[in-house]
Amino acid sequence: MELADASVVVIGGGFGGLSTACYLADRGADVRVVEKNEQLGGRASRLYAEGFRFDMGPSWYLMPDVFERFFGHFDRDPGEFYDLERLDPHYRIFFKDSEAQGASGSRATPGDGDRVDVPADRERSKKLFESYEEGAGEALEAYLDEAEYTYDVGMEHFVYEDRSRVRDFLDPSLAKYGRGIQLLGTMQDHVEEYFDHPKLQQIMQYTLVFLGGSPHNTPALYNLMSHVDFNMGVYYPEGGLGGVVDAFVELGEDLGVTYGTDEPVTAIKGRLGGFKVETEGDHYLPDLVVSDADYAHTEQELLPPEKRGHSEKYWASKTYAPSAFLVYWGVEGEVEELAHHTLVLPTDWDPHFERIFDDPAWPEDPAYYLCVPSETDDEVAPEGHSNLFILVPVAPGLEDDPETRQWFRDLVVEDIAEHTGVELDDRIVFEEVFTVSEFADRYNSYRGTALGMAHTLDQTALFRPPHRSKEVDGLYFTGSYTTPGIGVPMCVISGQVTADAVIEDLE
Numbered sequence: 001m002e003l004a005d006a007s008v009v010v011i012g013g014g015f016g017g018l019s020t021a022c023y024l025a026d027r028g029a030d031v032r033v034v035e036k037n038e039q040l041g042g043r044a045s046r047l048y049a050e051g052f053r054f055d056m057g058p059s060w061y062l063m064p065d066v067f068e069r070f071f072g073h074f075d076r077d078p079g080e081f082y083d084l085e086r087l088d089p090h091y092r093i094f095f096k097d098s099e100a101q102g103a104s105g106s107r108a109t110p111g112d113g114d115r116v117d118v119p120a121d122r123e124r125s126k127k128l129f130e131s132y133e134e135g136a137g138e139a140l141e142a143y144l145d146e147a148e149y150t151y152d153v154g155m156e157h158f159v160y161e162d163r164s165r166v167r168d169f170l171d172p173s174l175a176k177y178g179r180g181i182q183l184l185g186t187m188q189d190h191v192e193e194y195f196d197h198p199k200l201q202q203i204m205q206y207t208l209v210f211l212g213g214s215p216h217n218t219p220a221l222y223n224l225m226s227h228v229d230f231n232m233g234v235y236y237p238e239g240g241l242g243g244v245v246d247a248f249v250e251l252g253e254d255l256g257v258t259y260g261t262d263e264p265v266t267a268i269k270g271r272l273g274g275f276k277v278e279t280e281g282d283h284y285l286p287d288l289v290v291s292d293a294d295y296a297h298t299e300q301e302l303l304p305p306e307k308r309g310h311s312e313k314y315w316a317s318k319t320y321a322p323s324a325f326l327v328y329w330g331v332e333g334e335v336e337e338l339a340h341h342t343l344v345l346p347t348d349w350d351p352h353f354e355r356i357f358d359d360p361a362w363p364e365d366p367a368y369y370l371c372v373p374s375e376t377d378d379e380v381a382p383e384g385h386s387n388l389f390i391l392v393p394v395a396p397g398l399e400d401d402p403e404t405r406q407w408f409r410d411l412v413v414e415d416i417a418e419h420t421g422v423e424l425d426d427r428i429v430f431e432e433v434f435t436v437s438e439f440a441d442r443y444n445s446y447r448g449t450a451l452g453m454a455h456t457l458d459q460t461a462l463f464r465p466p467h468r469s470k471e472v473d474g475l476y477f478t479g480s481y482t483t484p485g486i487g488v489p490m491c492v493i494s495g496q497v498t499a500d501a502v503i504e505d506l507e
């Protein structure tokens with residue numbers, strides 16, 4: 001079968017699905033994206049309420065090179081669809097403890113902690129590091145050089161060039177590329193080689209939460225995230241991350257992709273050249289199927305038992321990335337103590353990570369992230385108001401009954417006031433909580449994980465579930481469960497990798 005004559009149904013309109021759809025339509029396939037929810041974007045959905053517009057999931061636009069490469073493939077440029085603003089500072093951190101304070105330029109906060117702005121250029125970052133620890137400015141330089149090398153080699157030879165099979169790792173040229181890259185060891189070990197100060201270690205490690213891991217279970221390879229953060233920069237796209245979803249959809253439309261929303265898929269039957277994809281009340285008969293819906297949901301709930309590539313035991317045995325406790329708030333007035341991106345961190349954050357990965361429970365002294373897009377974008381809140389959300393990573397599968405939600409919501413409101421000085425309670429004009437049960441219900445996510453499978457060493461590269469179904473010819477997977485993994489840029493790349501697999505199989 002020629003791809004140009006083939007019809008394809010893509011299940012799920014997250015970034016992985018939208019990306020795959022563009023690549024396949026560009027090769028002439030007749031592609032339809034079928035999405036369960038009322039809008040496209042998947043985890044990058046938008047919530048509109050009382051004049052506020054919230055990005056419900058991703059809010060950090062990282063790795064602009066990935067988006068340039070994506071649009072460039074179709075001879076387009078992201079700038080045709082949205083403008084980018086580089087944020088400075090990249091983010092602010094409130095360290096909850098005043099202990100080991102010392103950054104010049106930092107100042108005491110209401111909680112008597114320590115507040116720092118991580119700036120958008122390397123020289124100022126070096127000064128900041130040096131103020132915490134003698135020699136840390138130079139150590140940062142060395143760390144970032146290594147991170148850049150890892151990023152360049154990793155992206156070219158491991159990420160874009162999919163190596164998801166054992167034989168892909170037997171390529172002799174890999175030894176050459178892999179030299180100098182920290183593949184083994186944990187991020188904690190790696191960071192300790194460069195920095196002693198616990199707060200500097202945290203600055204180099206907070207990005208691991210983007211990968212759904214902790215410093216103790218994420219391989220050192222992911223030091224490349226510091227290149228992404230410090231060297232490449234943190235951006236805000238016009239229209240927020242939802243604006244980027246619109247751009248992908250518009251590009252897809254130009255390429256001939258069609259989209260259906262409010263169309264949950266209930267079953268996948270058949271095989272290459274003769275699928276039946278059942279939706280509530282209707283069905284499609286494509287030649288090929290790509291699922292961007294969570295892998296576990298697709299296999300366990302959409303395929304008959306004999307067509308599943310993995311057992312229930314397999315899914316139960318995996319390490320999942322955290323779920324999240326999110327509250328979207330519309331607030332009267334300013335929250336000027338906060339930057340566009342703000343992190344609030346206990347100096348010892350291990351107990352929080354333990355409550356995510358080792359001993360699941362709601363954290364009593366949480367590390368969390370606050371996002372205030374109204375600092376940058378006038379369109380996300382009515383005049384005189386701020387748009388704010390909190391994201392606390394929590395263990396997937398936690399009980400989230402109404403009493404627990406209320407208790408935890410009150411705990412974080414108090415924690416924000418204590419450690420950042422922002423009093424919210426009398427100013428909230430809109431509030432919506434989104435947590436474990438909502439992730440499970442809205443996205444069919446396994447145990448309500450926000451991000452999918454964590455990037456532990458045994459769940460990276462060839463150890464992630466494959467793009468090609470093991471059991472059904474013509475069925476493919478994309479999105480965060482597959483390689484390269486979690487995060488918007490990674491899912492955009494997974495779309496390319498999945499499309500490449502389809503093209504290779506049909507050629």
Ligand SMILES: Cc1cc2nc3c(=O)[nH]c(=O)nc-3n(C[C@H](O)[C@H](O)[C@H](O)COP(=O)(O)OP(=O)(O)OC[C@H]3O[C@@H](n4cnc5c(N)ncnc54)[C@H](O)[C@@H]3O)c2cc1C
Binds near residue numbers: 036062
């Ligand atoms: C709170 C939060 C914050 C994040 N922050 C960032 C960030 O700042 N930067 C960043 O880069 N990444 C961030 N991420 C990660 C990033 O958003 C995800 O990794 C990425 O968007 C996932 O894309 P995906 O292709 O895997 O599909 P998903 O976004 O998971 O979409 C899958 C789609 O499939 C649909 N679906 C499920 N079942 C069915 C069915 N039966 N029939 C039809 N459709 C179905 C779902 O409704 C969903 O729309 C964040 C994620 C979350 C949740």
